Amino acid sequence: MIDILEKKIGHLTAEFPPLTEFFSDYGITFNDLHATLGETLEGLAEEHYEDMGIDREKLLENLDGFLQRVTLSEIAEAPTVSEITIIGGHDKNGHPEEIELTLLRGSVTSIVGPTGSGKSRLLADIEWMAQNDTPTGRTIRVNGQKPDPELRFSLEYKLVAQLSQNMNFVMDTTVAEFVFMHAESRMISAIDTLVADIIAQANLLAGEPFTAQTPVTALSGGQSRALMIADTAFLSSSPVVLIDEIENAGIDRKKALSLLVRKEKIVLMATHDPILALMAERRLIIKNGGIQKIVTTTSREKENLIKLEEIDNKFLALRTRLRSGEMLEEL
Amino acid sequence: MKLVTISGPPSSGKTAVLVNVIKSIKNSGLHAGAVKYDCLATDDDALFRSLGIPVQTGLSGNLCPDHYFVSNIEECLKWGISLNLDLLVSESAGLCNRCSPHIKGVLAVCVIDNLMGVTTPKKIGPMLKFADIVVITKGDIVSQAEREVFAFQVRRANAKAKIMHVNGITGQGASELTSLFLQAPETETLDGGILRFSMPAALCSYCLGETKIGMEHQLGNVKRIKIKQEQP
Numbered sequence A: 001m002i003d004i005l006e007k008k009i010g011h012l013t014a015e016f017p018p019l020t021e022f023f024s025d026y027g028i029t030f031n032d033l034h035a036t037l038g039e040t041l042e043g044l045a046e047e048h049y050e051d052m053g054i055d056r057e058k059l060l061e062n063l064d065g066f067l068q069r070v071t072l073s074e075i076a077e078a079p080t081v082s083e084i085t086i087i088g089g090h091d092k093n094g095h096p097e098e099i100e101l102t103l104l105r106g107s108v109t110s111i112v113g114p115t116g117s118g119k120s121r122l123l124a125d126i127e128w129m130a131q132n133d134t135p136t137g138r139t140i141r142v143n144g145q146k147p148d149p150e151l152r153f154s155l156e157y158k159l160v161a162q163l164s165q166n167m168n169f170v171m172d173t174t175v176a177e178f179v180f181m182h183a184e185s186r187m188i189s190a191i192d193t194l195v196a197d198i199i200a201q202a203n204l205l206a207g208e209p210f211t212a213q214t215p216v217t218a219l220s221g222g223q224s225r226a227l228m229i230a231d232t233a234f235l236s237s238s239p240v241v242l243i244d245e246i247e248n249a250g251i252d253r254k255k256a257l258s259l260l261v262r263k264e265k266i267v268l269m270a271t272h273d274p275i276l277a278l279m280a281e282r283r284l285i286i287k288n289g290g291i292q293k294i295v296t297t298t299s300r301e302k303e304n305l306i307k308l309e310e311i312d313n314k315f316l317a318l319r320t321r322l323r324s325g326e327m328l329e330e331l
Numbered sequence B: 001m002k003l004v005t006i007s008g009p010p011s012s013g014k015t016a017v018l019v020n021v022i023k024s025i026k027n028s029g030l031h032a033g034a035v036k037y038d039c040l041a042t043d044d045d046a047l048f049r050s051l052g053i054p055v056q057t058g059l060s061g062n063l064c065p066d067h068y069f070v071s072n073i074e075e076c077l078k079w080g081i082s083l084n085l086d087l088l089v090s091e092s093a094g095l096c097n098r099c100s101p102h103i104k105g106v107l108a109v110c111v112i113d114n115l116m117g118v119t120t121p122k123k124i125g126p127m128l129k130f131a132d133i134v135v136i137t138k139g140d141i142v143s144q145a146e147r148e149v150f151a152f153q154v155r156r157a158n159a160k161a162k163i164m165h166v167n168g169i170t171g172q173g174a175s176e177l178t179s180l181f182l183q184a185p186e187t188e189t190l191d192g193g194i195l196r197f198s199m200p201a202a203l204c205s206y207c208l209g210e211t212k213i214g215m216e217h218q219l220g221n222v223k224r225i226k227i228k229q230e231q232p
Ligand SMILES: Nc1nc2c(ncn2[C@@H]2O[C@H](COP(=O)(O)OP(=O)(O)OP(=O)(O)O)[C@@H](O)[C@H]2O)c(=O)[nH]1
Pocket: B008, B009, B010, B011, B012, B013, B014, B015, B016, B017, B044, B093, B094, B137, B138, B139, B140, B141, B166, B167, B168, B169
């Protein structure tokens, strides 16, 4: 900590670019790049600290914590996850959900059930690594054990990447700024090219294109989803991927799925779409808030998948014609 | 008795989070009480009372509610001790971004929500920057990406605090928060206690009731805006 005070501003900000941003949060901009950090902070009037609502000591403490975090997440890797186990809780009427289900690395499981039956809730339980502390009373084990509580609150290690159903943005930023900040929060380097890649990918999934300068709050439902899919695919190394209703909003769902579902991951997706449901090797049937049944996709079903895709392609072709203003008098 | 100060902007979910914490405190057989400080009116007392716990309400009227808090917290502490409470939570109004009710040696919590916008964490003063625990609510309304970006901004404003996501409605995360409350230090007296950060000087003529505008009516601690001449 003492060392850093003796470093020149110019060197420091070159070494740790996020520091410029960090200090600007405290209203501190650097004019003299040859001065040391210590000199610069000494030079600030007492009034400046008072206006910022922080004192010099606390500012240094924050700086220290921030730097520790930057260096820490560069070295450490998230622990590997080879399986997760869902231990049943109860349904909406309080009846026990008698189930213990282990999902292995490399598996894809779909979740089906009527609207409001609790599909999203099941995904939320997994994201939260519920310990009998959610409305369902479920418990989640990671590698057969209770996950480290620290891990649940860790901002650095995300075991779970979640593509949630509600995709309305509230932040007042542009697409590029948002993706940049997200990458920054995950301590990813070489952000600029990554941001461009994500935006390009998202545009391949969505219909009407958007640019890096589009405000996120101005994106349509489908565009938001496309952006979040590309963002999740490129930014997250989480071993567990949760997908909630990728089929909505008219994005290319097969392309989206191939981006998201990569080998070595544990994938769960809630869906109302028969094709997506059959693409998984297993499906969970949810009813009234509980897992009612677990079904393994049969080989007959897998064969039917091909037929389903033919039907779907016909349907998609009709949609394309409809979208481009054609009449559908001939099918 | 353990004392915990809870601050945070209006409607950020302070009461909703506390309700869940108090429920789980009660489940573990302990006794909790609550004090709500606000400016003009509050319904929070009724909510706390419906949990069957003792409640005090302090309305500051035309004073800054945080200044009012400092002058009255000792009294409330004595009240809690006299009732043999295990835990007393004090919820402040959070109307003033520059004041904060956090006291050295007393567990300090700040509650903010995901909907406030990315720049909010740096705009909130000592009540966030000097908190031991920052609770982020309403995570159910935004995407995981937005939660992460927001938490990162909070981390920049307060690098050492424990940052937790708690859902005020479902109570998700409240049991972890409760266990941190139960590790809070015991507070037997606040006599001689020290605020974590000074409250701003509010000693101009307007503090004293002046309503007329103009130089000649301004006395005491007055600060002037610097009008910058922008080149068009
Ligand atoms: N969706 C959602 N709503 C929440 C959450 N937490 C709180 N709310 C809602 O936000 C609103 C405000 O919550 P309160 O707990 O009253 O907020 P407060 O900070 O105590 O407000 P004041 O005491 O008036 O400053 C209520 O309608 C809550 O139901 C949450 O995690 N998710």
